[in-house]
Amino acid sequence: MLLIALVLAAAILLINQTHPVMAVLAALLISYGIVDIYMAKVTEDLDRLNATLLKEREIRQEFFSNASHELKTPITSIKGYAELLENDMIPDPVMQKDVIRRIKNEADRMTVLIADILAVSKLEAHDVKPELMDIDMSELIADRVVAYEPRAKAAKVTLCNYAMNHVHVYADYGQMEEIVSNLISNAIRYNKRLGKVWINAHNENGYMILRVRDTGIGVAPEEQEKIFNRFYRVDKGRSRETGGTGLGLSIVKHIVNYYGGSIELRSKLGNGSEFIVRIPEHGIEAETE
Numbered sequence: 001m002l003l004i005a006l007v008l009a010a011a012i013l014l015i016n017q018t019h020p021v022m023a024v025l026a027a028l029l030i031s032y033g034i035v036d037i038y039m040a041k042v043t044e045d046l047d048r049l050n051a052t053l054l055k056e057r058e059i060r061q062e063f064f065s066n067a068s069h070e071l072k073t074p075i076t077s078i079k080g081y082a083e084l085l086e087n088d089m090i091p092d093p094v095m096q097k098d099v100i101r102r103i104k105n106e107a108d109r110m111t112v113l114i115a116d117i118l119a120v121s122k123l124e125a126h127d128v129k130p131e132l133m134d135i136d137m138s139e140l141i142a143d144r145v146v147a148y149e150p151r152a153k154a155a156k157v158t159l160c161n162y163a164m165n166h167v168h169v170y171a172d173y174g175q176m177e178e179i180v181s182n183l184i185s186n187a188i189r190y191n192k193r194l195g196k197v198w199i200n201a202h203n204e205n206g207y208m209i210l211r212v213r214d215t216g217i218g219v220a221p222e223e224q225e226k227i228f229n230r231f232y233r234v235d236k237g238r239s240r241e242t243g244g245t246g247l248g249l250s251i252v253k254h255i256v257n258y259y260g261g262s263i264e265l266r267s268k269l270g271n272g273s274e275f276i277v278r279i280p281e282h283g284i285e286a287e288t289e
Helices: 002-016 020-086 092-125 137-154 173-189 236-241 248-258
Strands: 131-138 156-161 168-172 196-205 209-215 264-265 273-281
Touching: 020 092, 092 131, 092 196, 092 248, 131 137, 131 173, 131 248, 137 156, 137 173, 137 196, 137 209, 156 248, 168 173, 173 248, 173 273, 248 273
Parallel strands: 156 196
Antiparallel strands: 131 168, 196 209, 209 273, 264 273
């Protein structure tokens, strides 16, 4: 501050030929004002940073609390079934096989849940190293439709692929596969019996645009903003029955944000949903979230 005051005093003397003492006093007052404004700005920035850090801490604590809660369910089931087998409380061989099958299913569910938790953690920590390449999304979508066909048939849902030929985006293949897989999986999971899922993709105005529409249960207006939150489920019972972790759409949103893209939900309760993803076709064009 002293250096600022001396510089200002010299400037005042040169401009106004003021008495040196008056010039120094004026310079001190001005410099105090400058420093005061600067310190107020610094304090404001520090308060904002502190609030952000506290918010991130709360989000992290909530995340791990939810993750622990989600993991308890399959662990409790596995432990209960194992105790029944250990104490010979299921003598019937057919019932034993059924219990073993249930244990395997719960273990598979834990594996998927842990994988999704790690994926979200890495995306939120920006601990991802994408291998960018030119991807033909029409081929990727066709592959995913084939992969999900058995699940769709079991749910009495028809998959309709209308992706245009040679739809391109410069991105990480695994991440684009994650987006398509999660959207198709959700469209099947929350659909109605004899329902349909339409998948479409094309390039437009510098973006790769992916649309996944279904004839499912839809999302109420008050829930549409929450649907991308971690562990949030529109229909908790149906999601648990079909193996949903509640992290799929959160992963999709993080990936889309990473590329500087956008995701939009259009839905009416009881009348299906449509997810529209827009990703810059020539690579990452915005900072990560």
